[in-house]
Amino acid sequence: MRITLGQARYLLVICRLQGRDRTMTKIAEELKVSKPSVTSMINTFGEKGLAKKSPVLALTAQGKAIADKIMNIQSVIFAYISREMGITEEEADNDALVLMFEMSERFLTGLIKKIETDAxxxxxxxxxxxxxxxxxxxxxxxxxxxxxxxxxxxxxxxxxxxxxxxxxxxxxxxxxxxxxxxxxxxxxxxxxxxxxxxxxxxxxxxxxxxxxxx
Incomplete structure (x- = not known):
């Protein structure tokens, strides 16, 4: 399933927050967006089968699998650019995520293989x-x-x-x-x-x- 960079940011925050911290207000604070924006995205995730709101907000198995894949690839790129380019962890974390969605699937797969094989x-x-x-x-x-x-x-x-x-x-x-x-x-x-x-x-x-x- 193809998702956007914005949707990826939501998935990662929902995945990272635990228990009672996983609220619309907390997600809005983390992403610096409005609560109506969070509600709209959660509804979109519900339609796509990526999240459910009852009894508590949580990612579905499909949503968790996508979030895990994003985190895995992001962490590989993050480790590489923070090590090789000497930029701050916060910048490297964001840049790694942005780069993922600017590359073609073929290029991204080749890059990850190159980084991991060289390491x-x-x-x-x-x-x-x-x-x-x-x-x-x-x-x-x-x-x-x-x-x-x-x-x-x-x-x-x-x-x-x-x-x-x-x-x-x-x-x-x-x-x-x-x-x-x-x-x-x-x-x-x-x-x-x-x-x-x-x-x-x-x-x-x-x-x-x-x-x-x-």
Whole structure:
């Protein structure tokens, strides 16, 4: 489904706001628009099957999938232009989103592949010679693959709150026959029983190597 830059901004704000913060007033404040404008856009999303207002305002599965895809691509471009051009995070965040909607789909796909492949090659050079670097020679062609994953709690194996601290799915980039899995962290929000909203990022991450957590 094709959406506009303006619609993308609404989707991202709705996706980012949590619980009682997801109101018409808060969305209007975030986007610096009027509440009637928010109402009109939410009605449009309802017609497109991207959002629902009952019992509370929320994105549908389709709306969430589109928002996640936008955030994923935006984060790749954001990381590149903030690193290579030295501009502020706020400017890079907005510029990355605008660029997405100025490019053709073919050009955008090629750009993302180029950025991710170059970044993976740079990482692979750092990891060269390590025993845990996997070879995909004869198994996977060079390219970028999506890897579904879940973040589980150490000990009982239940789904961790930290699972929301990463974009899904992960990316496996195979370059020159070797591969590296990339997890992209995003800010976490948690509302306490007292109503306070806590914000932060995941501090520690362990992985299971087949025998132990490392």
């Amino acid at each position: 993976a090659r740079a990482k692979l050079r750092d990891f060269g010679g390590h025993a845990y670097l996997s070879s995909f020679q004869g198994i996977l062609s060079d390219g970028i693959y999506e890897i579904p994953f879940k973040l589980l709690r150490k000990g009982d194996g239940r789904l961790s709150m930290g699972d929301k601290g990463f974009m899904h799915p992960a990316k496996l980039v195979v370059a020159d026959g070797c591969g590296i899995i990339s997890l992209r962290a995003v800010p976490l929000k948690h509302r306490t029983l007292q109503g306070y909203v806590l914000k932060g990022r995941l501090a520690k991450l362990y992985y299971w190597n087949g025998e132990n957590y490392a």
